Amino acid sequence: MTGPMVAALALASGWGWVRLLDGEEELAGRIAGAAALAAVLTGGWLAVLDVAGVRWTFPAVAAGWLPGIVLTVWPGLRRSTEAERPSGEPDHDGPPSLWWVLAALGVGARVLMVAAVPAFGWDFRYIWGLKARVFALAGGHDLGWLAQPVHTFAHPDYPPLWSDLVASLVIAGTPAGVAAAAWGALITLGIGAACWKLARPAGRPLAALAAVVGAWFPTLLAPDISHSGLAEPLAALLFAVALAALERTDGSSGAAGLAAAALAGLAVTKNEGSVLALLMLACFLPRSNIRHRLWLAMAVVGPLAVWQVTVAAAGVPRLPALFDAARMAARAMRFPGAVLSAATAGLVLEIVLYAIVLANPVSGGRRLKVVLALWLGVLGAAYLVLPHGLLWRVETSLERVLAIPLPGAFALALGSGFGGSPGPASRAVDTGPRDQHNAGSAGGREEAT
Amino acid sequence: MNLRELWRWLAVASAAAALGLGVTVDLPRPGRPAAPVWAAHLSALRGAPLPPHGPVPLIVPGRLAPGDARKLLMEIVWQRPEVEWRPMVTFPRNPELRRVVVVGPGFRDVEPPRGWRRIWSRGWIGVYRWVGP
Numbered sequence: 001m002t003g004p005m006v007a008a009l010a011l012a013s014g015w016g017w018v019r020l021l022d023g024e025e026e027l028a029g030r031i032a033g034a035a036a037l038a039a040v041l042t043g044g045w046l047a048v049l050d051v052a053g054v055r056w057t058f059p060a061v062a063a064g065w066l067p068g069i070v071l072t073v074w075p076g077l078r079r080s081t082e083a084e085r086p087s088g089e090p091d092h093d094g095p096p097s098l099w100w101v102l103a104a105l106g107v108g109a110r111v112l113m114v115a116a117v118p119a120f121g122w123d124f125r126y127i128w129g130l131k132a133r134v135f136a137l138a139g140g141h142d143l144g145w146l147a148q149p150v151h152t153f154a155h156p157d158y159p160p161l162w163s164d165l166v167a168s169l170v171i172a173g174t175p176a177g178v179a180a181a182a183w184g185a186l187i188t189l190g191i192g193a194a195c196w197k198l199a200r201p202a203g204r205p206l207a208a209l210a211a212v213v214g215a216w217f218p219t220l221l222a223p224d225i226s227h228s229g230l231a232e233p234l235a236a237l238l239f240a241v242a243l244a245a246l247e248r249t250d251g252s253s254g255a256a257g258l259a260a261a262a263l264a265g266l267a268v269t270k271n272e273g274s275v276l277a278l279l280m281l282a283c284f285l286p287r288s289n290i291r292h293r294l295w296l297a298m299a300v301v302g303p304l305a306v307w308q309v310t311v312a313a314a315g316v317p318r319l320p321a322l323f324d325a326a327r328m329a330a331r332a333m334r335f336p337g338a339v340l341s342a343a344t345a346g347l348v349l350e351i352v353l354y355a356i357v358l359a360n361p362v363s364g365g366r367r368l369k370v371v372l373a374l375w376l377g378v379l380g381a382a383y384l385v386l387p388h389g390l391l392w393r394v395e396t397s398l399e400r401v402l403a404i405p406l407p408g409a410f411a412l413a414l415g416s417g418f419g420g421s422p423g424p425a426s427r428a429v430d431t432g433p434r435d436q437h438n439a440g441s442a443g444g445r446e447e448a449t
Numbered sequence: 450m451n452l453r454e455l456w457r458w459l460a461v462a463s464a465a466a467a468l469g470l471g472v473t474v475d476l477p478r479p480g481r482p483a484a485p486v487w488a489a490h491l492s493a494l495r496g497a498p499l500p501p502h503g504p505v506p507l508i509v510p511g512r513l514a515p516g517d518a519r520k521l522l523m524e525i526v527w528q529r530p531e532v533e534w535r536p537m538v539t540f541p542r543n544p545e546l547r548r549v550v551v552v553g554p555g556f557r558d559v560e561p562p563r564g565w566r567r568i569w570s571r572g573w574i575g576v577y578r579w580v581g582p
Contacts, residue, residue: 110475113475113476113477117477120484122485125484125485125523125527126523126524126526126527129527130526130527130530133530134530134531137530137531145530148533150522150526150534150535150536151526153519153522153523154523154526206461206464209461209464209465209468210464212468213464213467213468213471216467216468216471216472216475217467217471218467218470218471218473218474218475219474221475222474222475223475223477224474345470346470346474349463349466349467349470352463352466353463353467356456356459356460356463359456360456361452361453361456362453410463410464410467413460414460414464417453417456417457417460418457418460
């Protein structure tokens with residue numbers, strides 16, 4: 001099987017789970033959720049196999065997709081929104097609008113481009129793709145390999161989701177670069193769909209713009225040596241899907257389940273993703289009306305904790321943090337200058353987008369602003385304590401790391417800035433063809449797309 | 450124009466700028482390098498006769514610029530990730546390590562000590578075997 005075919009199987013599996021969760025009315029939301037669940041459940045299944053001592057083989061991996069594929073084709077699995085709608089009412093997935101078609105074309109073009117170029121980035125070759133090949137060869141997480149000092153350049157302590165996803169296709173005989181491209185295409189599709197959903201309250205034209213901007217975001221999937229095949233796009237997808245699910249105010253179990261899955265995946269996608277996921281939990285959960293919040297938090301923190309304990313027990317080396325006050329102070333003084341020196345068009349754009357998100361005059365999205373502000377603070381602190389030269393660190397990582405929350409955050413800012421805040425929980429019950437976030441929309445029935 | 454209207458204009462303008470920059474950056478360009486320069490010199494490592502288990506000493510002669518030895522090591526690990534590489538400065542005295550790999554542009558200049566003989570070479574790679582004193 002080719003990489004894209006296998007990735008399509010994973011997407012079909014994710015689609016089935018989205019149907020079961022019944023947390024999404026809109027097609028864009030279902031696509032985004034399916035992409036996120038395809039990634040998270042594949043990684044989760046691989047972890048289960050690893051813990052159970054079952055070697056990663058393609059049949060074993062594919063067995064994890066089977067339940068979701070069954071759910072996809074199960075004719076009896078109707079969404080509750082369909083079941084509750086009185087007979088005679090039209091399905092709210094009506095004919096797609098022109099803007100939806102334009103967004104689909106724009107996102108689709110990018111999806112095809114990403115799928116067509118095998119990953120070749122420096123960090124892909126020597127970190128993510130390398131570990132994927134190692135895991136595929138070993139049939140699981142090769143802790144002995146990770147623990148060898150000679151492999152410290154591969155960041156062996158990093159949470160493994162992106163490498164696991166690539167490994168899931170390498171096991172099927174796909175070269176690592178092609179596997180990464182296949183997953184990258186699925187991730188691009190998901191980011192575009194999530195951005196449409198988040199910006200939808202602003203109307204279809206801006207939702208289309210947000211979708212295409214998300215899919216074409218300049219510092220995430222650029223086909224160059226610094227960006228190709230990296231983990232940041234996966235983190236961006238999971239953040240955007242989690243954000244969309246947490247911004248829902250109806251507290252439905254479907255949305256909670258999707259949020260939990262997306263955050264759990266984000267927590268095991270790079271250390272930056274771990275911090276972002278924990279901040280999302282801390283800022284969104286306490287005041288949400290999601291039931292069983294403690295279980296949700298445990299579902300998110302659990303996989304991360306298991307990974308951290310496992311690598312620590314195996315003696316996997318970590319990048320040392322240098323907590324020297326004088327060094328930190330010196331780096332803090334030099335940090336603005338380093339950012340200026342490293343400023344590219346992409347980095348400048350990102351700073352502008354952060355400013356726009358944080359300066360959104362509409363009251364909606366306040367929790368997001370807190371998350372972003374705290375995350376930027378933690379990121380800045382990390383640059384003060386990490387080894388190696390500050391300028392080198394900034395030049396080689398700041399631009400792509402800053403990109404992680406931006407597609408989703410900016411789309412939400414557009415949605416709230418142009419369309420108003422999400423409505424209260426009492427209004428957001430699934431009673432028919434209605435955009436739950438479109439508090440400012442015109443009256444009458446609208447297409448979900 | 451009030452603050453909200455100004456914000457809206459800036460938001461839309463930024464989105465347009467992001468899209469423009471994204472299209473500029475993300476379109477594939479011909480001639481972009483798809484693999485590190487050394488990959489061509491080291492790809493033959495995949496066919497090198499190395500033991501399936503156990504550590505393999507790796508020697509990189511000192512004709513490389515600082516930092517390049519590390520990059521060479523990373524490429525070597527990429528080419529043969531299943532091998533338990535042990536970077537060393539010189540040939541080991543332990544004959545149980547029956548294979549040694551010397552990698553670099555000057556590997557042919559390396560004179561192996563008594564008991565070691567070169568049994569295979571391609572590109573920048575030489576594989577040596579312990580044959581006894």
